[in-house]
Amino acid sequence: MSHVSESVERALDTLSEVRKGKLDLGWMNANPAGWGVRATPRDERGLGLEDINHVGSYGKVPDEGSHYGSMAPRGSEIPDDMPSLGCYDINDKSLVWADNVAHLYDEAVARQWSSARDIPWDQLKPQREDLEKAMCQVCTNLAEVEFVAGDMPAKWLWHINHDFHEVKCFLASQIFDEARHMEVFRKRALANGGGLLRSSPDSEQLLRVILEAPNFTTGSALMHILGEGFVLTLFRNGEMFALTPVEKKIFRLCMQDEARHVAYGTMHLKYFLEKHPEREEEIHEILSRGEEATFSLNQTQDTVEARAILAGGGLEHIEEGFQKLGYLFKKQINEYLYRLKMAGIERRSRLAIPFELPL
Numbered sequence: 001m002s003h004v005s006e007s008v009e010r011a012l013d014t015l016s017e018v019r020k021g022k023l024d025l026g027w028m029n030a031n032p033a034g035w036g037v038r039a040t041p042r043d044e045r046g047l048g049l050e051d052i053n054h055v056g057s058y059g060k061v062p063d064e065g066s067h068y069g070s071m072a073p074r075g076s077e078i079p080d081d082m083p084s085l086g087c088y089d090i091n092d093k094s095l096v097w098a099d100n101v102a103h104l105y106d107e108a109v110a111r112q113w114s115s116a117r118d119i120p121w122d123q124l125k126p127q128r129e130d131l132e133k134a135m136c137q138v139c140t141n142l143a144e145v146e147f148v149a150g151d152m153p154a155k156w157l158w159h160i161n162h163d164f165h166e167v168k169c170f171l172a173s174q175i176f177d178e179a180r181h182m183e184v185f186r187k188r189a190l191a192n193g194g195g196l197l198r199s200s201p202d203s204e205q206l207l208r209v210i211l212e213a214p215n216f217t218t219g220s221a222l223m224h225i226l227g228e229g230f231v232l233t234l235f236r237n238g239e240m241f242a243l244t245p246v247e248k249k250i251f252r253l254c255m256q257d258e259a260r261h262v263a264y265g266t267m268h269l270k271y272f273l274e275k276h277p278e279r280e281e282e283i284h285e286i287l288s289r290g291e292e293a294t295f296s297l298n299q300t301q302d303t304v305e306a307r308a309i310l311a312g313g314g315l316e317h318i319e320e321g322f323q324k325l326g327y328l329f330k331k332q333i334n335e336y337l338y339r340l341k342m343a344g345i346e347r348r349s350r351l352a353i354p355f356e357l358p359l
């Protein structure tokens, strides 16, 4: 072996001492208070992340991370020389926590689906050109924007203290959900004789507001409650846009995922505002910017025309389609205001966009 570094040499020395029988075994006596626990599955769903929070002190989530900047698992013994890595610097529980987050992660894992296997692709049928083009334009828009909802959690994930591992696990599940949404809409565009149509410079300009939000909570309010809330209502009404059982199934499965993302965001904002009621105005301000962006995003010409053709059932019924879009928008606004109310924010009098579309 050629020259090795000091650390490799030290590791080789340790290994050779251990092999000579010079055992330490000090780790066996570490963390005595944490020994002797026995987590058991609560029901037929198996041993969930929630279930291991009912044993001893392991479920106690500290308001401040117990060690600043390390990867130490919550509840383990942390040696004095544990380094701070300088990246895990969101150390305050109220900045990321939601009381439903472990449950949502367990649900996310249990309800994963595959766009390869779980969509009845063989039930796609050739469509009239206007309908196929409208579907492909809608899929192009969705494939373009879905991953913002993965990039935003990814941006904050590595800052979060490992004591809040439930939040990290949930955000990781969301990133994977969004990857699947992006690919399922791309697949639909390519699967029935069409293809991708026009991407949207306006959408990208508008969605920057989510990626550039100054902190996790404002980014989450914009994305989980406002943006994904609007998308959730859209998917919930997916029948309005579906041409075949294929799109129905896509919208239904995406809807389940979005419901979790919105549920996390709503409960996170609630937790945050309970701890920091003085910061409500900050949330109102970012929501005003977000509402304007979401409104413009949903009314870009390509998007609104394509959606109206699908909702009406063809170019000749586009008028009827506009009426249905108006109905959908009202629902989006009402559900959005209701979720904010659940989080503790009364927004009706502050809404920065119209309650109804002038259609």
Ligand SMILES: [Fe+2]
Binding pocket: 146, 149, 177, 178, 181, 258
């Ligand atoms: Fe999504």
Ligand SMILES: [Fe+2]
Binding pocket: 149, 177, 178, 228, 257, 258, 261
């Ligand atoms: Fe989502």
